[in-house]
Amino acid sequence: MPNHLASATSPYLLQHAQNPVHWWEWSEEAFAEARRRDVPVLLSVGYSSCHWCHVMAHESFEDDATAAFMNEHFVSVKVDREERPDVDAVYMQATTAMTGHGGWPMTVVLDHEGAPFFAGTYFPDQPRHGSPSFRQVLAALSEAWQDRGDEVRRVADQLREHLAMSGDLPSAPITRELLDGAVATLANEFDPMAGGFGNAPKFPPTMVLELLRRVSTSSTTDADGETVKQARHMLARTAAAMAGGGMYDQLGGGFARYAVDRGWVVPHFEKMLYDNAQLVGLYARLGTETGDRVARETADFLIRELRTPEGGFASALDADSPDPATGKSVEGAYYAWTPAQLVEALGEARGAWAADLFSVTEEGTFEHGTSTLQLRHYPADSHERARLAEVRARLLDVRDQRPRPGLDDKVVAAWNGLAISGLCDAGLLLGEQEYVDAAVAAAELLARIHVVSTGSADNGGSTSTSILRVSRDGVAGPHAGVLEDYGCVASGFLSLVQATGDARWLTLATGLLDHALDGFRAPDGGFFDTHQDAEALVARPRDPGDNASPSGFSSMIHALVTAHALTGEGRYRDAAEQVLATVAGLAERAPRFTGWSLAAAHTMLDGPLEVAVVGPAGPDRDALAARARRLPGAVAVVADGPRDDVPLLAGRTAVEGRAAAYVCRGFVCERPVTSPDDLG
Known part of the structure; x- marks a missing residue:
């Protein structure tokens, strides 16, 4: 039987196309084959830049004996979690319920209706550290399916009920x-x-x-002054620590996915688009010197290393790369250094200076005597x-000149939406038109390849549109977008x-929102993550x-x-308030996982602030816009x-020929001002 992954869109699935395992993509055909053969479905979920996914693949999925056992006793299905976040979400919930933790690679065994009866993450090829080998697990599961069917059905029924x-x-x-309480809770959890x-481990808490x-x-005010003080301290300390540590690429810009230690020294080296986009x-x-520098370096990294030929942004760079020796x-081989390597590259004096500045030691801060590069104190002297x-x-x-990490070059709609927003902010606030141009190019790709018109909706003339989740090499994959795709794009x-004033983007955005409001809403006013027709x-x-990227809920709220601020359409504001209300309970208990929703809530409680700057182009208008x-x-x-x-912008005019800013907050508009100082 051939492997079914050769025509997949996902680079992760293509990595497994030559495995001796007879992989299927997630499909009804795979389940039909399992029913025909009366064997369970083995679901393996991962992603291309996942280090332990690669380890398990090399140990087990490339092993002929293991593959032969899988092929005889299971129908094996491989899923890219980034391509099918809906499948991943359902079975990650099951894995967490059954084991108390989740992660990738994720291994779940299903009955013929998709109900799980076993779940785990990484399994070694040999018994190790108290964990059975993958082959032992497979043999036990196959035996249970054949000889203890009643037990399997009971567990599957329980999990089905739990998931429903x-x-x-x-x-x-x-x-x-509630907002003040969230900040107080965060202060109690702050390091x-x-x-x-x-x-440890520490992920960037961007939202x-x-x-x-x-x-x-x-x-x-006297009432919230302590809250503001706490917020300022936690923000400044964390932003500086992340930017100065080894999780940040001190040479090429951009952040790794997370730090394995408390002090942000050693990263898990994969670089994800969604992190850097945010x-x-x-x-x-x-608005700080460090902030401007890191933003520029990270934007340059995005454009230099993750931009695709079609103008979008690739999903990730691997943690692993070939060791030149x-x-x-090896994980981190591309990024780690020894003092001797610095001397070889820079000469004795500059190499020693660099080792001291970047905290590169003879003992090493990483593995095998190598160190990540840290920059805890950016030089103040212009000569330095x-x-x-x-x-x-x-x-x-x-x-x-070193062998480079692999690139997952698929374009994910939601993450490109995040990149567009991030690059627009960087371009406008730092005065770098190149970043805005890159954002426009990525949006053009999404509009051309991912966004599908479904005709006009009776909602003020906007066009209702749907979106496809991924593309690669300018060709869209078949998978429908999920809620986060709609919100982020x-x-x-x-x-x-x-950033551009082009109303075309407003039409496309409201079309996506209208489609989401029509097909993703839940009876309680919140959302489901998949469309009703999915x-x-x-x-x-x-x-x-929220997880490492905004949830569909929070991205839609923003x-x-x-959209309400730009259009004045009250239904968008009403929907945002209804969705936000469904997040309130979680926000009170766990603000670390609702930061993006709470950021939107803070803006909504304060207004939000709507500013129209109009008048002849020139320094006066630029100054007003920069302040706004x-x-x-x-x-x-x-x-x-x-x-x-x-x-x-309707009805907004210059004031006596001078550029003016019209400011509205909380449904109340102030008189137009012509001085940036009057904008607050």
């Missing part, structure tokens, strides 16, 4: 007291020594940091900064309205909590709030004069 018990989410308003929250940024720029905007919005694939720039350029040239398009799984996933864009949570558009195609 989503129910309505409790609804409550988001209040100022005062190293920044961030909790202990929480944006909440703290918005709170920290609030006007203080962080480039966050650091640009900080051995040829074996020039020296650093020369050293970084030389080391980057040397590193470019709509937000990206709305960022482009503000493939029916053993359960319909819905998760209001998009709806921005620095206001936390503001939606700001710029034009020569009044325009009907962007309702926020």
Whole structure:
């Protein structure tokens, strides 16, 4: 029987196309084959830049004996979690329920209706550290299926019932007291020594940091002054610690997925688009010298290393790359250094200087005497900064000669939406048109390849549109977009309205929002993560909590709030408030997992702030626009004069020939101002 992955879109699936395992893609045909043969379905979920996915593949899926056993006793299905987040979400919930933890690679065994009766993550090829080998697990599962069918059906029925018990989410308003309480909870979980929250491992808490940024720029009163002070401290400490540690690429820019230690020293080296897309905007919005530098370097990394020939952005760079000395694939081989390597690249004096500056030691901060590069103290002296720039350029040239990590070049709609928003913020706030141009190019790809028109809807003339999840080499894959695709892409398009003034992006964004409101809404006012017409799984996933990227819930809230500000359409504001109310319970219990929703809530409680800057192009208009864009949570558009195609600009004119800013907050508009100082 041939392997069925050769025609897949996903680079992760293509990595397994030559395995001796007779893999299938997720499909009804795979389940039909399992029923025909009366064997269970073995579901393996991972992604291309996952280190332990590669390990398990080399140990087990490339092993002929293991593959032969799988082929005889199972129908094996391989899923890219980034391509099918709906499948991943359902079975990750099952894995967590059965084992108490989740992660990738994820291994789940299903009955013929898709109900799980066994779940786990990585299994070694030999018994190790108290874990059975993968072959032992397979043999036990096959024996249970054949000889203990009643037990298998009982477990599957229990898990099916558990997965189906989503129910309505409790609804409550988001209040100022809830926001203050969230900041207090975050302060209790804050690591005062190293920044961030909790202990190791540490992921970039990007969405929480944006909440703290918005709170920290609030006007203080006696009642909330301590909250603002706490927020400022946690934001500044964490942003500096992440940017100075080994999780940040001190040579080429961009952040790794997470740090394995408390102090941000050693990363898990894969670089994900969704992290860097969010962080480039966050650091640009900080308005600090460090923030501007990191934002520029990260934006340059995105364009240099993740941009595809079609103008979109690839999903990830692998953690592993071939070790030049051995040829074996090793985690971090591309990024780690020894003092001797620095001396070889830079000479004795500059090599010693670089080792001290970057904390590269003889013992090593990573593995096998190598170190990650840290930059805890950016030089203040202009001469030292020039020296650093020369050293970084030389080391980057040397590193470019090393074997490079693999690239997952599929384009994920949601993550490109995040990149569009982040690059727009960086381009506008740092005065770099190149970044806005890159955002436009990515949006053009999404509009051309991913967005599918479904005709006009009776909702004010906007076009209802659907979206496809992934593409590769300019060709869309077959998988429908999930809620986060709609929210993140709509937000990206709305960022482009503000960056370029092009009303086309407003039409596309509202079309996506209308389609989502029509097909994803839940009876409680929240959302499901899949459209009502999507493939029916053993359960319909819905998760209001943020993970490494915004949830579908929170991304939709931001998009709806921005759409309301630009169009004045009350239904978008109403929908945002209803969705936000369904997140309130989780936000009160676990603000670390609702940071993006709480950031939107903070903006909604304060207004939100809507700014139209109109008048002749020139320094005066530029100064007003720059100030407006620095206001936390503001939606700001710029034009020569009044325009009907962007309702926020309708009727807005220059004041006595001078550029003016029209500011509205909380349904109340102030008189137009012509001085940036009057914008607050």
